[in-house]
Structures are given as C-alpha cells and as structure tokens.
Amino acid sequence: MNAPRTRIQAENRARIAAAALDVFSAEGFRGATVDAIAERAGMSKPNLLYYFPTKDAIYREVLERLLDDWLAPLRALDEAGDPVQEIAAYLDRKIEMARDFPAESRLFANEMLRGAPNMIDVLEGDLRALVREKAKVIRAWSAAGKIAKVDPYHLIFAIWATTQHYADYDVQVRAVLGDDGEGRFHDGAAFLRRLFLDGLRPR
Amino acid sequence: MNAPRTRIQAENRARIAAAALDVFSAEGFRGATVDAIAERAGMSKPNLLYYFPTKDAIYREVLERLLDDWLAPLRALDEAGDPVQEIAAYLDRKIEMARDFPAESRLFANEMLRGAPNMIDVLEGDLRALVREKAKVIRAWSAAGKIAKVDPYHLIFAIWATTQHYADYDVQVRAVLGDDGEGRFHDGAAFLRRLFLDGLRPR
DNA sequence: CTTTGTCTTGACCATCCGGTAAAATCGACG
DNA sequence: CGTCGATTTTACCGGATGGTCAAGACAAAG
Structure with missing residues (x-):
C-alpha cells in the first residue's frame, strides 16, 4: 500500500492526507478521531482504514509530506x-x-x-x-x-x-x-x- | 465547591491544578486523561472528581489561574x-x-x-x-x-x-x-x- | 468517646473510539 | 458480457475513558 498502484488509491490517499492535516492541526493527535478524518475526506471509517492501517500511520504520512x-x-x-x-x-x-x-x-x-x-x-x-x-x-x-x-x-x-x-x-x-x-x-x-x-x- | 472552605480542600484543589497543568500542557486537552491527572496529583480518580465536577472544569480552572x-x-x-x-x-x-x-x-x-x-x-x-x-x-x-x-x-x-x-x-x-x-x-x-x-x- | 460532616475508595456504567471481519459492490480488462 | 481483483459498506468487538454511586475512613467539635 505504500506505493499507490491505482488511480483511486492515489486520489484517496491524497484526500485522506488533506483531511487528516485539517483535523490533526485543529484538534491535536489525540483530539482527532478517525471518524472525523473519514467524514472530512468524504468516506466511511473502514474505507479509510483500507488505505491506512492505523491512525498513527495517517499521522506519520501527513508529517512526512x-x-x-x-x-x-x-x-x-x-x-x-x-x-x-x-x-x-x-x-x-x-x-x-x-x-x-x-x-x-x-x-x-x-x-x-x-x-x-x-x-x-x-x-x-x-x-x-x-x-x-x-x-x-x-x-x-x-x-x-x-x-x-x-x-x-x-x-x-x-x-x-x-x-x-x-x-x-x-x-x-x-x-x-x-x-x-x-x-x-x-x-x-x-x-x-x-x-x-x-x-x-x-x- | 468554588470557594474552598477547608484546609484540605484548598490543598487538594491546588495539587490538582498543578498536576493538571503538567498533564494538559504535555498532552493537550483530549490527550490528558482524568486518571493521569489524578495519579500525578497523588489521588484516585473519584477523589479528584470530588473536587472538580468534570474534566472541563479542571481545565478552565487551570486556564484562569x-x-x-x-x-x-x-x-x-x-x-x-x-x-x-x-x-x-x-x-x-x-x-x-x-x-x-x-x-x-x-x-x-x-x-x-x-x-x-x-x-x-x-x-x-x-x-x-x-x-x-x-x-x-x-x-x-x-x-x-x-x-x-x-x-x-x-x-x-x-x-x-x-x-x-x-x-x-x-x-x-x-x-x-x-x-x-x-x-x-x-x-x-x-x-x-x-x-x-x-x-x-x-x- | 461520640457524633457529624468531610473526605476517600472500590466497583461499576455508558459512551466513545480505534480497529476487524466478511459480505457486497464496483470497475478494468479480456 | 463476464471475471476477478480492487473498493466500499454493514455490523461488530474490546479497551479506554469520563463520570456515578454507595459505603467506608477520617477529622474536628463537643
């Protein structure tokens, strides 16, 4: 999953990262919920977790970008x-x-x-x-x-x-x-x- | 409870506020747990909640001080x-x-x-x-x-x-x-x- | 010492939240 | 079209966490 292999993967990972940036920056790591990130990214929580294994992984990705x-x-x-x-x-x-x-x-x-x-x-x-x-x-x-x-x-x-x-x-x-x-x-x-x-x- | 009426109340409210300051500042509001604050203040969680009705109230008190x-x-x-x-x-x-x-x-x-x-x-x-x-x-x-x-x-x-x-x-x-x-x-x-x-x- | 109100505790509850399982749906390609 | 992997959803679990409750321990005043 680290290297997006489809168009949809690249798009959704980017959308998630953008949503996560907003939520994490406003609420802090603990204050941010996976549900809130998913909603802002326009998808369900399990769907989001299909792209990133854990909340922590999302956070690290955002930091790296x-x-x-x-x-x-x-x-x-x-x-x-x-x-x-x-x-x-x-x-x-x-x-x-x-x-x-x-x-x-x-x-x-x-x-x-x-x-x-x-x-x-x-x-x-x-x-x-x-x-x-x-x-x-x-x-x-x-x-x-x-x-x-x-x-x-x-x-x-x-x-x-x-x-x-x-x-x-x-x-x-x-x-x-x-x-x-x-x-x-x-x-x-x-x-x-x-x-x-x-x-x-x-x- | 707002105006401490006993020596013990004044002491414990101060200890709680000091502990809460440390925990809130290091973890953020959501990251801080009442348990962690209580432990740092050297008392049990229900005991702490005897002095402050809610986590939010503790936070506001700390901000005011x-x-x-x-x-x-x-x-x-x-x-x-x-x-x-x-x-x-x-x-x-x-x-x-x-x-x-x-x-x-x-x-x-x-x-x-x-x-x-x-x-x-x-x-x-x-x-x-x-x-x-x-x-x-x-x-x-x-x-x-x-x-x-x-x-x-x-x-x-x-x-x-x-x-x-x-x-x-x-x-x-x-x-x-x-x-x-x-x-x-x-x-x-x-x-x-x-x-x-x-x-x-x-x- | 006893009483009375203050303080403390252990057990418990409801909700939130991160994460999982498995079935259903979609979409690219032959 | 039909197939098969990619994607999405519904239902659910277990642990953490804020908060409650009722009973017990304690301290101060008489």
Whole structure:
C-alpha cells in the first residue's frame, strides 16, 4: 500500500492526507478521531482504514509530506545573494507560508508541544544539519561585515518564531487586532522587515 | 465547591491544578486523561472528581489561574521608564517565564492552536484592552523619537513569539543546538536584546 | 468517646473510539 | 458480457475513558 498502484488509491490517499492535516492541526493527535478524518475526506471509517492501517500511520504520512515544504524556505537562503535581501526574502516566504498554509504550521506546532515524538530523529538529523549549514552562511556574512555579528542559531529561531506566530496564534492576533481581512500578514511582514534589519533604537 | 472552605480542600484543589497543568500542557486537552491527572496529583480518580465536577472544569480552572501571571509582564511595561530599557526588561521577563514556567506557555499555546475555545472572550476583552493601552504607550515613545516608528501591535506580537518560542519549541531548540544545559535561554535573551534594539543591518 | 460532616475508595456504567471481519459492490480488462 | 481483483459498506468487538454511586475512613467539635 505504500506505493499507490491505482488511480483511486492515489486520489484517496491524497484526500485522506488533506483531511487528516485539517483535523490533526485543529484538534491535536489525540483530539482527532478517525471518524472525523473519514467524514472530512468524504468516506466511511473502514474505507479509510483500507488505505491506512492505523491512525498513527495517517499521522506519520501527513508529517512526512509536510517536512520538505517546511524546510524549503530555509534551504533557499542563498550565500551568494545580498545578505540583507536574503533575510528579508526569507521572512517574506515564511510569512506567506503562515498565511497560505496555517494548518501545516499548527500541525508542526502541535507535534513540538508534545515533545516531537514522531519527529525527534529528523530534528536531530536533517534539520540540525541544515541549520548548521545555514548558520555558517550567516556567520560568513557577519564576518564580512555585511550584517551585524549576531548568533546565527538564535537568529533563525527568531525568524521561525515571529513568522509562524501569525499561523499558530492566529486567534489571538485576530482577537487583538480585530478582524482586518488579511491585512495582518502584510503589516506583520513590513514590521518584521523593519525589526530584523534596523531594530528599534533610533539611528 | 468554588470557594474552598477547608484546609484540605484548598490543598487538594491546588495539587490538582498543578498536576493538571503538567498533564494538559504535555498532552493537550483530549490527550490528558482524568486518571493521569489524578495519579500525578497523588489521588484516585473519584477523589479528584470530588473536587472538580468534570474534566472541563479542571481545565478552565487551570486556564484562569494562568491568566494573571501571563499578562503580568506586559502590564509592567512602564510608560515613565526609559523606552529602550523597558523593552529590554520586558524581553528578559518573558524569557525568564519561558525558562521557569514552560508548562504554562505550552498550555496557552495548545489553547491557541485549537482556536481558544475557552479563552476567546478574554482575548477579545481584557487582553485586547491591555494591548491597546500598551500600544498607545509604545506609540508615544515613537512619537517622542525615543524609539523607531514601528507598528506597536506587531512589536508586541514579535516579543511574545520570540520569547515563548523557547518554551513551546523547546524540543526543536534543543535538537538544533544540542544539549546546552540552560545556556540557550541566556544566549537567546542576549540575541533578542540585540535584535530588537539594533537589528541586523550594520551601522 | 461520640457524633457529624468531610473526605476517600472500590466497583461499576455508558459512551466513545480505534480497529476487524466478511459480505457486497464496483470497475478494468479480456 | 463476464471475471476477478480492487473498493466500499454493514455490523461488530474490546479497551479506554469520563463520570456515578454507595459505603467506608477520617477529622474536628463537643
């Protein structure tokens, strides 16, 4: 079943994964029920379990599909580019993801909150290696005087935190700002560019 | 039962709330079981249910106890103080809370991820009012030329996001940095002070 | 010591939920 | 069309979980 062998299998597995993403991200792993996922995917529970053996397997599949997209913006950070522009572009890409794929962000957040039981190996493997590589890039920029000398790891954390906040804490942001359509993403992006590049102290 | 009338009631309700905080923050609302909370509180499930009528009531109690502490650091932002020092101090207080009360932060995050079903009224009420008030303070600082002219709402969001990240995404931070004792909080605080005050662009 | 209300417990129940079995239906291909 | 594997459904099971109940243990006041 791992490699879909028919058209119907490919379609249904994709539909299930999409439905599962919505339900898991909104309710957490334990809060999500197989019935709820099946209903959202437009099929019966036993039918769903024909495609995935267990609830756990669905969850893992969703996490796996997530990961590549998740790491893509950081991968795109280009040593050869202009440092200031690269960082601004990274912020923009991440804010766009928070706006366009909030469920993905929330699912990831849920997994982190629980201690990443299904991702700890990836975090300590691929993710860690990627961050180390990009930290080196940032340090090189610092050393060349292109940006200030700051801890590259905590810089990356700050970029993740500020941008994902607009997805993970969306209720709070909307409650505080009042309903603003999608203006918060635009304003947030503008603010973050300003914050990260120039800080608050008047020049 | 709402107002504890005996010593034992006060003690046990407090023990239950503490245990519930740990369990809810680690497992989410649905993932937490009354049995698990009771065990952690060192009592039987029916005994626990003698003090709180339902699991939901326990959860609401924990959320309520949380809120005052949660808003305290922002409340402490003092218009009369030096703006740069006030913001740096706010960052420090929030980082300390992430280090010393990570369960509180995670519980809050869990609630936000689910759409804040039990807090939406507070978010749109007290929290919103408090943020509006402090936003005015920040805007006054900007107008006086004490800090740059930035959107005060998004500034507050950025402070929340970056500091709480060290509690909510602790697994990820530790996975990326390797185990560092508690150095990450110190380094993170130093980085954030630098970021918020001066930004990345070289001066 | 005894009484009275507080606290605690063991046994139990109903529901929800993940998962299974087997029969029924569908659909691609000869 | 007819066949056979792929897909879907109906009915069901067992364990977990939130919550109840009635009786017993305990503590404080007299």
